[in-house]
Amino acid sequence: MQKDILNEIEENLKSGYKKIVLCAPTGVGKSLVGATISRYFDSSFTITASKHLQDQYIKDIPFLKPVKGKQNFPCLKLMSSEKVENTRRAMRWGLTCDKGVCQERVSKNGKEVVEVCKFKPTIKQVEENSADSQSCSYYLQKYEALVAKHSLWNYHAFFQIMKFNKKLFADYLDRKVSVFDEAHKIEDQIIQFVGFDIFAGQVDECNLNSEKYDFSDLDSMIKLTDDIAYSYANKIKNIKESPAFQNNPDYELISKLERRYDKAAQAKIDILSDKDNFVVNDPIRDLNGNFRTISVKPIDISKFAKTFFDTEYQIFMSATIAKQSFCENMGLEKDDVAFVDTPKSPFPIDHRTIDLLNIKRLSYGSTEEDEIEVIKTIDRILDEHSNVRGLILTSSIPRCQKIIRYLSPKNTRRIRICHSKNKDGKTQDEVISEHATDPTGVLLSSSLWEGVDLKDDLSRFQIIAKVPYPNYKEKRTKAKMDKFPTWYTSQTLTKLLQGFGRSIRSNDDWAKTYVLDTAVNNVFFKAQQMIPKAYYDVLGMDNL
Ligand code: SF4
Incomplete structure (x- = not known):
């Protein structure tokens, strides 16, 4: 399958396309596809959104020089001022580079001068291999990545350079291709840099x-x-x-x-x-x-997006990306962009079945009876899967609380609420680790729609209680929805499809998915043209 994808990409490149959107499901090996494209061009940037995916790239693609965040390195200046010699202890004590003051103004002989941390190497020293071995390891790895032909970034660090430091690093940004992985998240990343x-x-x-x-x-x-x-x-x-x-x-x-x-x-x-x-x-x-x-x-980020895409060739990869809405959103000319849509998932269809149960339509105006009927169905599904772990996804924290309130006591005891921030201060990872020790545990969340791998026995069933529409009570969402109606549908579809993938992470993995909210039909109807081909079989759209 990888070979077919690469052949199609090569054909598009040969026929003159410089921008390619690749829609490829989990299991296809997108990171290897991205790495092959990087090699093909001889110089590249690869950009990912999640730490988890960056770690996977570091493990699988050793020729990419990674840039990790400041919090991953001990600050030598702080260590020196706190008289800590052991780097492990420095990390334990939180003396990390994100807290270091790399440059400060000081008074010398009554004059104001800028003093740069003595541990900070220059990019020239790194390029010429003459940096002191006692140099700051954060800047060493960052500059090594900038001088390397192929490097790996997270969106925030990469966009920071593209927005603020293009001039400073101009000699090192002349790379042929940018490979943007998890490209469906680009808008969320760009918006952090404007407004x-x-x-x-x-x-x-x-x-x-x-x-x-x-x-x-x-x-x-x-x-x-x-x-x-x-x-x-x-x-x-x-x-x-x-x-x-x-x-x-x-x-x-x-x-x-x-x-x-x-x-x-x-x-x-x-x-x-x-x-x-x-x-x-x-x-x-x-x-x-x-x-x-x-x-x-x-509302419209397209006029800002170009600042962040600066190489001659650009590849945008995701498991859930539709060409038209992506181009519209990013201000790309549709005819200039080739679209490669992987025709099938590599995972067997009976490992990833989706049951649209059509219980009730949930919205802000739903009746109490409808809400309770959906929760009763959740209870019934939990009873049917009483000996395994699972996942329930819904759209908001109040909806999670309501589900807990109306579930039967025996099923309530199986539930662990998991948000990005939790009341008891536990992180998402900590809640998932606890879940892994509970053989019949069920995670209930409004935030686990993506970025989490519930492999194998960590989840054998998933319930989509409510379709995850963006919150149109938020003014920007409402304004964007009015101006770009397809954006709203595409955001909903993307999140829904990401949710479908949480519990099926490899060829041997399997989980059953239930969708209870009837609004899903409306989403699929409106988004027909945007649904990736790899989902056609499980959604019964093979004849399209
Ligand atoms: S350059 Fe490195 S060692 Fe120096 S203050 Fe900054 S982070 Fe700390």
Whole structure:
């Protein structure tokens, strides 16, 4: 199957396409396909979204030089100041590179100078192999990746360079191809780099009164952004002119305030340059109704996307990606993009059956009876699978709580709620580890739709209680849905198909999937053209 995919990609490249969207299901070996394309071009960037997938690449594709996050390395400067010699102990004590101050302004002979950490190598030293063996290991691996022909990045680190440091690393970015894996997540990644998030702490720090602003109005939020920038500028000026600073300058504080000023000022420029494209999401408030945070985000990211795709050739890979909506969303010309849709899943059909039970349609307006009927069905399925582990997916935390409330006591005891953040402080991984020790445990979640592998006995059945529509009460979602109706359908389909794949991770693995919400028919109907061919057999669409 890999060979067929590669042949099709090669044909497309030979006929002149420089951008290719590859839709290939789990088990096809997308990472090996990506690696072969990288080799074909002689120089490349490979970009992944999840740590789990990055680890898999590191294991399987040794010629890619990986860039790992700062939290994975001990900071030599902190170790030196804390007098810790053992790197393992430094890691245990949290003396990691994300906390290091790599560059600071200090006073020398009464003059302000920038001092770079003595452990930080330069990229030139790394390129010429002359870096000190005692150099900072975070920067060593990052620069080794930048000078290498083939490197492996996570989206955040890669986009950070593309957005802010293109000039600085211009000599090292001339690579032929970018292979974007988990490409269905690109929009979520890009949006972190455009727009503005305002936090309560920031408003307080700037001595502003949040009640003076209208949190539903874009102009008022632009004014708040401007006031924040103005306040930071004033603070910097006042601190610099103060006698305390003249006697004992705190340059670290000044740098911090300058970064905050830059961010607010840049956000204002971005928003004003394309005002109609930005929306203000509803503010998040704490239990007492106090303002916590608010974000101003663009509806259409296509005009920003090009900044992040800079190589001559680009390959976008995912198990769940549809060409048309992807191109529309990313601002790519449809005719310039080739689409390779893998015709079949490599896993046997009876290992991944999907039962559309059509119990009730669930929505914000569902009746209590409908909701309870769905939960009763969950109870019945749990009884049928009483000796194995499983997974229940739904769309929100309140829905998880409701399921728990109405399940029979014996099935309630099997449930472990698993969100990205859990009340008792446990991480998602910790909850899944506990689940692995419970032979009949069932995970209940609104966040495990993707990025988790419940291999083999970790899950033998999965219940999709509610179709995962994006939350249209969120203003950006609503605005985007109005402007790009196919985007809403494609987001729902992507999440649903990702959910289908959580419990079937290899050829010998198997799990049965039940879908209870009748809204699934509507999604499949509207998204007919977007459904990847590899799902046609299990969805009974073989005759299409
Ligand atoms: S360069 Fe490395 S060792 Fe130095 S402060 Fe930064 S992270 Fe720490």
